[in-house]
Amino acid sequence: MASAPPPSVVPLPAFRILHSQAHTLARLGLFSPSAVSRPGKSNVSAIPTPNFILPTSRGTIPHITPDNARKHVDIPAVFVSLEDFVDKSALKSPVAQSNRKIRDYISLLPPLANPTQQIPIFLSPRRSCPVPTSQPNSANTVSIVTNDGFRQLPISDYFTLVSQLKDEDTVIVAPVDLPLLVSPMNSLDATRTSKPWKHIGGNRVRKMVTRNEQWSVSTLKKFAAQNAVIVPLLPGISVLEQAPYLDSILTVEQDTAVADGNVHRRIDGLNVMELASPFIPESYEPVARAPACDPARDTTLTSSPTVDFGILPKEVHDVLRLNLGYQSGPHDVIAAVERGHDLVCGDWLTATTDAGIAFTFEISGNPMPRDGEKVAIGISLWENDVYAADLSPLSDECECYTCKHHHRAYVAHLLATKEMLAWTLLQIHNIHTVNRFMRAIRDAIKDDKFVDLAAEFRRKYIPQLEGVTPGGGPRVRGYQVKLAGAMTNKKLNESPFQNFSNAS
Amino acid sequence: KSALTFEVIAQCSTTKARASNMTLPHGLVETPMFMPVATQASLKGLTPEQLDDLGCKICLNNTYHLGLKPGKDVLDAIGGAHKLQSWSRNILTDSGGFQMVSLLKLATITEEGVRFLSPHDGTPMLLTPEHSIDLQNSIGSDIIMQLDDVVHTLTTGQRVEEAMQRSIRWLDRCIAANKHPDRQNLFAIIQGGLDLDLRRTCCIEMAKRNTPGIAIGGLSGGEAKEQFCKVVSYCTDLLPRDKPIYCMGVGYAEDMLVSVALGVDLFDCVYPTRTARFGNAITARGVLNLRNKCFATDFRPVEDDCTCPICTPKSKGGMAITRSLIHHLAAKETSGAHMLTLHNVHYQLNLMRSARQAIVRDEFPSFVKKFFATLHGGNKDKYPTWAVEALRTVNVDLLDDSR
Ligand SMILES: [Zn+2]
Ligand SMILES: [Zn+2]
Numbered sequence: 001m002a003s004a005p006p007p008s009v010v011p012l013p014a015f016r017i018l019h020s021q022a023h024t025l026a027r028l029g030l031f032s033p034s035a036v037s038r039p040g041k042s043n044v045s046a047i048p049t050p051n052f053i054l055p056t057s058r059g060t061i062p063h064i065t066p067d068n069a070r071k072h073v074d075i076p077a078v079f080v081s082l083e084d085f086v087d088k089s090a091l092k093s094p095v096a097q098s099n100r101k102i103r104d105y106i107s108l109l110p111p112l113a114n115p116t117q118q119i120p121i122f123l124s125p126r127r128s129c130p131v132p133t134s135q136p137n138s139a140n141t142v143s144i145v146t147n148d149g150f151r152q153l154p155i156s157d158y159f160t161l162v163s164q165l166k167d168e169d170t171v172i173v174a175p176v177d178l179p180l181l182v183s184p185m186n187s188l189d190a191t192r193t194s195k196p197w198k199h200i201g202g203n204r205v206r207k208m209v210t211r212n213e214q215w216s217v218s219t220l221k222k223f224a225a226q227n228a229v230i231v232p233l234l235p236g237i238s239v240l241e242q243a244p245y246l247d248s249i250l251t252v253e254q255d256t257a258v259a260d261g262n263v264h265r266r267i268d269g270l271n272v273m274e275l276a277s278p279f280i281p282e283s284y285e286p287v288a289r290a291p292a293c294d295p296a297r298d299t300t301l302t303s304s305p306t307v308d309f310g311i312l313p314k315e316v317h318d319v320l321r322l323n324l325g326y327q328s329g330p331h332d333v334i335a336a337v338e339r340g341h342d343l344v345c346g347d348w349l350t351a352t353t354d355a356g357i358a359f360t361f362e363i364s365g366n367p368m369p370r371d372g373e374k375v376a377i378g379i380s381l382w383e384n385d386v387y388a389a390d391l392s393p394l395s396d397e398c399e400c401y402t403c404k405h406h407h408r409a410y411v412a413h414l415l416a417t418k419e420m421l422a423w424t425l426l427q428i429h430n431i432h433t434v435n436r437f438m439r440a441i442r443d444a445i446k447d448d449k450f451v452d453l454a455a456e457f458r459r460k461y462i463p464q465l466e467g468v469t470p471g472g473g474p475r476v477r478g479y480q481v482k483l484a485g486a487m488t489n490k491k492l493n494e495s496p497f498q499n500f501s502n503a504s
Numbered sequence: 505k506s507a508l509t510f511e512v513i514a515q516c517s518t519t520k521a522r523a524s525n526m527t528l529p530h531g532l533v534e535t536p537m538f539m540p541v542a543t544q545a546s547l548k549g550l551t552p553e554q555l556d557d558l559g560c561k562i563c564l565n566n567t568y569h570l571g572l573k574p575g576k577d578v579l580d581a582i583g584g585a586h587k588l589q590s591w592s593r594n595i596l597t598d599s600g601g602f603q604m605v606s607l608l609k610l611a612t613i614t615e616e617g618v619r620f621l622s623p624h625d626g627t628p629m630l631l632t633p634e635h636s637i638d639l640q641n642s643i644g645s646d647i648i649m650q651l652d653d654v655v656h657t658l659t660t661g662q663r664v665e666e667a668m669q670r671s672i673r674w675l676d677r678c679i680a681a682n683k684h685p686d687r688q689n690l691f692a693i694i695q696g697g698l699d700l701d702l703r704r705t706c707c708i709e710m711a712k713r714n715t716p717g718i719a720i721g722g723l724s725g726g727e728a729k730e731q732f733c734k735v736v737s738y739c740t741d742l743l744p745r746d747k748p749i750y751c752m753g754v755g756y757a758e759d760m761l762v763s764v765a766l767g768v769d770l771f772d773c774v775y776p777t778r779t780a781r782f783g784n785a786i787t788a789r790g791v792l793n794l795r796n797k798c799f800a801t802d803f804r805p806v807e808d809d810c811t812c813p814i815c816t817p818k819s820k821g822g823m824a825i826t827r828s829l830i831h832h833l834a835a836k837e838t839s840g841a842h843m844l845t846l847h848n849v850h851y852q853l854n855l856m857r858s859a860r861q862a863i864v865r866d867e868f869p870s871f872v873k874k875f876f877a878t879l880h881g882g883n884k885d886k887y888p889t890w891a892v893e894a895l896r897t898v899n900v901d902l903l904d905d906s907r
Contacts, residue, residue: 057837058832058833058836058837059829059832059833060833060837060839060840061839062837062839063838063839064839065554065814065823065839065842065843065846066823066825066843067554067813067823067846068551068554085832094800094801094828094831094832095832097801098801098803098826098828099803100803104824105826105828105829106829107818107823107824107825107829109818109823147836384574388574388578388581389574389578389581389582391582391587401551401553405551405552405553405590406590407590409574409578409582409588410545410588410589410590413544413545413573413574413578413588414544414545414546416573416574417544417545417546417569417573419544419545419546419548419549420546420548420549420838420841420842421546421547421548421549421550421551423838424549424551424842425551
């Protein structure tokens with residue numbers, strides 16, 4: 001259980017930078033949420049960064065039961081949204097009555113390979129890729145989407161629930177006030193061009209700054225003594241405009257009394273909701289290391305959907321940067337890492353699985369195709385005529401459960417027959433592939449080879465999944481599609497019995 | 505010469521229940537046994553590994569469905585259904601005929617086979633005993649079923665006898681067509697509707713063919729349970745003692761236990777997996793529909809003391825899933841259905857495992873009594889009459905606690 005740190009021990013920052021990459025803002029780090037409450041303990045959960053966190057849906061890892069999760073996938077961290085759990089009255093919802101930590105309620109189990117290591121949970125009021133609500137937030141409530149419609153979640157209820165549900169490996173994501181129309185679009189469906197940026201008016205900006213300041217400061221005061229806390233960096237607003245907000249969150253004083261008075265503990269991370277793909281194939285140029293705090297660049301954020309950390313106050317340079325914004329695949333992840341993000345959100349991973357695609361990319365390893373033709377980052381196993389009898393693993397040399405035990409032909413068959421196991425096997429493989437990718441990125445940063453590797457990756461792989469109609473396959477994720485209907489309406493395409501008649 | 509050995513290891517001294525070891529090309533099957541139905545080479549979201557971990561030694565694939573997808577050519581190219589789904593245990597396939605007749609409206613049956621219009625383009629097609637066996641040979645299942653002439657259970661008159669006689673002739677054609685008798689065991693299917701004389705003729709004729717196993721077909725189609733039991737019991741009396749007896753399409757716990765008492769060894773049913781999708785958990789105390797609002801704040805395991813992967817507490821390596829969580833996920837996240845499928849399949853397999861242990865210890869009658877008492881909360885008024893009567897025919901009186 002989380003308990004107040006003993007006197008004279010100052011809570012540790014959860015995030016440490018281990019190595020900075022020359023030429024880009026990419027950096028190697030370690031995020032240890034439970035280090036905050038257990039300073040000095042070695043056996044704490046830790047996320048090596050850059051890495052990804054996997055959004056859950058209603059608390060589950062989409063398509064995967066907890067036993068398969070602990071046995072067959074290695075998940076650095078999960079994102080859990082409370083809007084998936086509350087109904088009319090947040091404090092009377094089942095999860096609140098359960099008298100359990102959220103980890104136990106959803107049965108998020110530690111990996112079998114490392115049973116003492118809990119998987120960190122990022123606990124947030126809203127999903128990582130939230131559905132826009134019909135009502136705006138108010139000063140004291142966040143507008144959320146629940147199972148039975150739009151609701152206003154009082155910030156105080158959110159805090160009460162978090163206090164009840166968190167454990168020492170929980171990362172508290174502060175509520176964010178964003179204008180209605182602002183919604184990160186990070187799915188395969190989204191076009192890759194920048195979303196048209198709705199300019200936020202001056203009044204709304206002031207309201208946003210004030211609210212986020214209040215909400216973030218409250219979150220820090222309530223939780224930062226025992227848990228890692230992530231507060232938002234406001235998208236689409238210049239650093240000058242949000243300076244009061246940034247100042248406030250940097251000077252929150254903890255109530256935690258220690259021998260020499262109050263402990264100053266800063267935020268552990270920034271939640272950056274970028275609103276467009278940082279990677280536009282035709283014009284992309286890797287970000288060069290920018291001089292910190294260049295005032296000339298200060299206004300660029302006003303209309304920019306992406307964030308340049310070079311212009312932020314240097315006090316927030318060494319906190320975790322969580323990118324909850326737009327990503328649709330590995331090209332965006334590399335671009336985010338190049339610009340100094342530490343954690344990206346894996347909505348795109350599950351979206352790829354939902355689309356019936358198996359990732360085949362690798363950041364290093366198999367050589368460039370000789371003809372210089374770029375190759376796809378994945379294969380669509382919907383192409384039954386191609387893969388129906390293909391007994392090779394989903395991706396060459398992959399060592400995931402799916403690839404060790406099954407083959408393309410089976411997954412293609414399962415997709416063709418809309419059997420739910422298709423998505424289970426794909427998700428296991430895709431999580432494994434992205435884990436390998438993130439590990440390769442970290443190794444490259446450590447060896448100062450990241451710039452070359454990123455460039456090679458861009459030379460080698462087509463950024464979009466070609467031959468795959470985005471959203472073309474059935475999206476079977478959870479309750480978004482009625483699977484039962486899809487199954488009873490299935491078309492019987494061909495009969496083998498005709499062949500027999502002819503043959504005999 | 506056949507690829508099946510069958511050894512009765514224990515016989516209940518009161519009822520006709522028995523425990524046997526049936527060895528097939530892909531390993532030992534301990535009977536009585538429930539066989540889960542993986543229609544299209546997948547059991548509703550479970551990996552073959554999860555199914556294996558539940559102790560499942562044999563599952564069903566449906567010939568009709570695998571014939572459509574992935575199709576015979578692909579099955580031949582891959583090398584059969586075991587390879588397709590990476591399942592190292594046994595597989596049983598049906599003939600495809602039942603699905604044909606029940607799924608396709610315009611199927612007609614002639615001596616040649618089942619005639620039907622292609623669901624693809626409406627052209628007339630034909631499924632013969634030879635086609636069925638050919639396809640099952642391509643699937644490579646350990647137990648293959650003969651094509652039989654299926655008539656609806658409640659059919660009466662000349663048609664029932666015709667179907668029974670034709671099923672015998674088709675068995676001969678199936679035996680002749682089986683290319684792999686050394687590794688694929690062809691089971692005969694007893695027909696004859698509810699007419700015991702026809703059933704007698706069929707049992708005698710089919711037994712003469714000396715197939716490795718025998719199924720009782722043409723039941724579970726809406727007949728009264730009393731009649732079902734009468735036919736099953738009649739057939740098990742007539743059939744050879746040294747062959748496994750398989751009752752097709754039976755899977756409710758009460759039906760299975762009574763059938764075990766009447767001498768049946770093998771069962772299959774889609775019910776436990778299908779019902780999981782609708783949020784239903786099968787338990788010793790009856791079925792719980794976990795979508796019901798009252799389970800939203802029920803933080804007990806799906807079934808107390810259940811040893812399935814989802815109910816087992818974390819301290820014992822389980823998932824510690826609550827009814828509340830299943831309610832939270834039901835019909836919204838597929839993994840909720842997967843979890844209930846794990847529980848339900850475990851329930852079925854475990855029920856048969858416990859029955860086997862009771863037979864081996866020769867405590868089967870008290871086991872059955874305890875089962876009914878638990879299921880109905882000790883209220884004998886709730887016991888189904890058909891079960892009470894059927895069990896009386898094998899010397900067990902559910903209503904009498906003294907013996
Ligand atoms: Zn793989
Ligand atoms: Zn259970």
